[in-house]
Amino acid sequence: MTQVQAKARKLTIARAMAESIAMEMRTDDKVFVMGEDIGELGGVFGNTRGLYKEFGSERVKDTPISETAFIGAAVGAASDGMKPIVELMFVDFFGVCFDAIYNMMAKNTYFSGGEVNVPMVLMTSTGGGYSDGGQHSQCLHATFAHLPGMKVVAPSNAYDAKGLMTAAIRDPNPVIFMFHKALQGMGWLGTEKDAIVNVPEEVYEVPLGKAAITRTGSDVTIVGITSGVHHGLKAARELEQQGVSAEVVDLRSLVPLDRDTVIQSVRKTGRLIVVDEDYHSYGMTAEIIASVTEAGVPMKAPPQRVAYPDIPIPFTPVMEQWALPSAEKIVKAFAKMKENE
Amino acid sequence: MTPTQEQELWMYRHMVVSRFFEETIETIYMEGKTPAFNMAKGPIPGEMHLSNGQEPCAVGVCAHLNSDDIVVSTHRPHHVAIAKGVDLKKMAAEIFGKKTGLSGGRGGHMHIFDAHVNFSCSGIIGESVGVAAGAALSRKMQGKPGVAVAYLGEGAANQGAFHEALNLAAVWKLPVVFVIEDNAWGISVSKQASTAVKYNSDRASAYSMPGVHIPNNDPIEIFAKAGEAIERARNGEGPTLIEIETSRLAGHFMGDAEAYRPAGEKEHLAEIDPIPGFKKRLQDQYQWTEAQDEALRGQARELVDAAIQFARDSDYPAPEEALDKVFV
Numbered sequence: 001m002t003q004v005q006a007k008a009r010k011l012t013i014a015r016a017m018a019e020s021i022a023m024e025m026r027t028d029d030k031v032f033v034m035g036e037d038i039g040e041l042g043g044v045f046g047n048t049r050g051l052y053k054e055f056g057s058e059r060v061k062d063t064p065i066s067e068t069a070f071i072g073a074a075v076g077a078a079s080d081g082m083k084p085i086v087e088l089m090f091v092d093f094f095g096v097c098f099d100a101i102y103n104m105m106a107k108n109t110y111f112s113g114g115e116v117n118v119p120m121v122l123m124t125s126t127g128g129g130y131s132d133g134g135q136h137s138q139c140l141h142a143t144f145a146h147l148p149g150m151k152v153v154a155p156s157n158a159y160d161a162k163g164l165m166t167a168a169i170r171d172p173n174p175v176i177f178m179f180h181k182a183l184q185g186m187g188w189l190g191t192e193k194d195a196i197v198n199v200p201e202e203v204y205e206v207p208l209g210k211a212a213i214t215r216t217g218s219d220v221t222i223v224g225i226t227s228g229v230h231h232g233l234k235a236a237r238e239l240e241q242q243g244v245s246a247e248v249v250d251l252r253s254l255v256p257l258d259r260d261t262v263i264q265s266v267r268k269t270g271r272l273i274v275v276d277e278d279y280h281s282y283g284m285t286a287e288i289i290a291s292v293t294e295a296g297v298p299m300k301a302p303p304q305r306v307a308y309p310d311i312p313i314p315f316t317p318v319m320e321q322w323a324l325p326s327a328e329k330i331v332k333a334f335a336k337m338k339e340n341e
Numbered sequence: 342m343t344p345t346q347e348q349e350l351w352m353y354r355h356m357v358v359s360r361f362f363e364e365t366i367e368t369i370y371m372e373g374k375t376p377a378f379n380m381a382k383g384p385i386p387g388e389m390h391l392s393n394g395q396e397p398c399a400v401g402v403c404a405h406l407n408s409d410d411i412v413v414s415t416h417r418p419h420h421v422a423i424a425k426g427v428d429l430k431k432m433a434a435e436i437f438g439k440k441t442g443l444s445g446g447r448g449g450h451m452h453i454f455d456a457h458v459n460f461s462c463s464g465i466i467g468e469s470v471g472v473a474a475g476a477a478l479s480r481k482m483q484g485k486p487g488v489a490v491a492y493l494g495e496g497a498a499n500q501g502a503f504h505e506a507l508n509l510a511a512v513w514k515l516p517v518v519f520v521i522e523d524n525a526w527g528i529s530v531s532k533q534a535s536t537a538v539k540y541n542s543d544r545a546s547a548y549s550m551p552g553v554h555i556p557n558n559d560p561i562e563i564f565a566k567a568g569e570a571i572e573r574a575r576n577g578e579g580p581t582l583i584e585i586e587t588s589r590l591a592g593h594f595m596g597d598a599e600a601y602r603p604a605g606e607k608e609h610l611a612e613i614d615p616i617p618g619f620k621k622r623l624q625d626q627y628q629w630t631e632a633q634d635e636a637l638r639g640q641a642r643e644l645v646d647a648a649i650q651f652a653r654d655s656d657y658p659a660p661e662e663a664l665d666k667v668f669v
Binding site (some may be wrong): 018031032056058059061063066069070071072073074075076077078079080081085091096099100102104107108109110111112113114115116117148149172173183 | 374412413442443444445447448452454455456459461463465468470471472474475476477478479480483489501502505508509512513580615665666667668669
């Protein structure tokens with residue numbers, strides 16, 4: 001492979017995650033992986049592919065279907081100096097193991113006055129759009145981000161996925177790494193081509209808690225995370241046809257939350273639309289709008305949000321697709337803002 | 342496995358220290374809470390779960406452990422913490438919510454963490470087991486010495502977490518010992534009313550590990566059986582489940598009227614208090630004298646008094662320090 005080809009190498013998010021984990025495992029023998037079907041199978045969503053072959057079953061451990069036990073065990077191992085990466089196959093499954101997550105993983109550092117570190121990564125799949133029903137399609141960003149003591153990241157593309165994963169593994173705190181199934185690059189879940197981007201072969205970090213301006217613009221700020229970013233980019237292209245210049249902010253992290261980047265963008269554009277595939281009420285969209293409002297940013301129109309209705313996710317495609325956020329909904333939200341001006 | 346005289350005295354001394362500690366906490370806890378009982382009042386606010394009567398479970402197991410070994414205890418943690426060597430002054434200060442406490446007042450009595458001796462606990466029933474299994478996994482993967490011990494109450498044996506962790510520990514043959522302190526009561530619900538099996542130790546057979554039932558809260562027998570289990574774990578032979586029928590001499594927590602207890606139970610439990618029993622054993626076995634006993638008690642009293650004084654004399658943290666230590 002020539003140098004030019006190496007630079008142009010594109011990866012899916014799934015490949016980028018696996019590559020980051022492998023690179024950390026090569027240089028740090030404290031790093032290991034646990035979860036359901038993450039061994040020989042390579043993870044249901046492909047993000048541990050190749051690890052079992054390279055590192056073997058001692059460091060890439062298939063677990064029983066016992067999330068409480070193996071996430072609890074990750075807390076114990078992390079507290080004892082290891083750096084476990086565990087996978088909760090679908091974020092929807094948090095119900096069986098949330099004690100281990102929010103009462104143990106997220107609080108032990110505080111309860112120990114900072115004496116006990118819990119350096120672990122919990123990676124979990126999110127998102128719907130492929131008719132998997134209401135227990136396999138949720139995002140639940142805010143459920144995790146609301147509770148103190150854990151960092152929460154969610155990449156929209158493969159470059160960020162690799163860098164965020166590296167930073168998450170190296171962070172001395174617990175990190176929830178949420179990856180959207182439709183962005184994984186697994187053909188059978190649909191493929192978002194914009195998520196497959198150039199990924200450097202070397203190790204690098206994308207800092208936790210730093211948003212990215214994915215597209216610059218001057219008329220409206222569209223804030224999103226994971227799938228919301230892609231809806232925002234598509235909407236920005238449509239708005240461009242109407243002569244509207246949209247800026248798209250990819251939060252990348254929910255905890256810590258980069259409020260400054262959002263606030264600076266809205267100061268510039270004077271308009272704000274927030275997009276989230278998580279539920280509408282009490283969620284990320286409300287948090288962003290509240291933060292911008294509290295900062296006293298003057299706005300030309302009331303901010304809008306495009307989020308999932310407060311309903312369980314329906315199965316039938318006509319209902320599910322109707323409920324999901326989309327570029328079209330963002331464009332409509334912009335039109336509504338203009339009407340109010 | 343039988344303890345040496347030195348080990349027996351170590352166990353007895355730690356039982357006495359633990360009992361003095363709990364009795365002292367019990368007294369101070371009521372300061373500011375009479376005539377009207379309000380949990381938020383007084384120098385020790387919040388829930389308080391005393392371990393009086395359960396000391397043998399702590400010393401019989403921890404006598405085999407050193408500071409490198411890991412213990413994850415429960416919402417009723419003081420006796421185990423003391424036997425594991427947790428800093429008594431810092432623990433007392435933590436219970437008082439002082440700046441000098443183990444976590445500077447962020448945790449409190451149900452969240453005692455002392456990284457120096459690898460002790461932690463949790464207020465969530467059944468969550469100790471997964472964490473202990475993971476610490477055991479860590480030692481196994483790193484090839485480092487050390488075993489993990491998870492304490493839990495008999496009520497926690499009906500939690501899913503218990504069954505998941507036992508299965509995982511057995512599948513991976515982890516160096517961990519699960520110790521059930523069966524004090525017969527889950528708050529006010531009896532074991533009989535809540536548990537389908539007579540002995541929780543029988544549940545070990547479902548996970549292909551030895552299940553050991555110890556019926557009489559006897560520190561010597563606990564020492565023997567725990568010693569075997571810990572040796573198995575150290576030798577890489579996998580986990581063991583131990584169930585100890587112990588006594589909760591006090592209520593579930595301070596303020597518990599204990600109306601659910603059958604008539605005469607408290608009196609009976611007082612008669613089989615393990616501390617006088619241990620003293621008698623020392624007298625029979627080692628010609629332990631009253632003078633020796635007085636001296637030991639005096640030293641224990643001094644230790645506890647010094648810890649309590651340290652806690653009382655310490656400052657409260659600045660309120661805004663609450664914002665620190667969420668992350669490191």
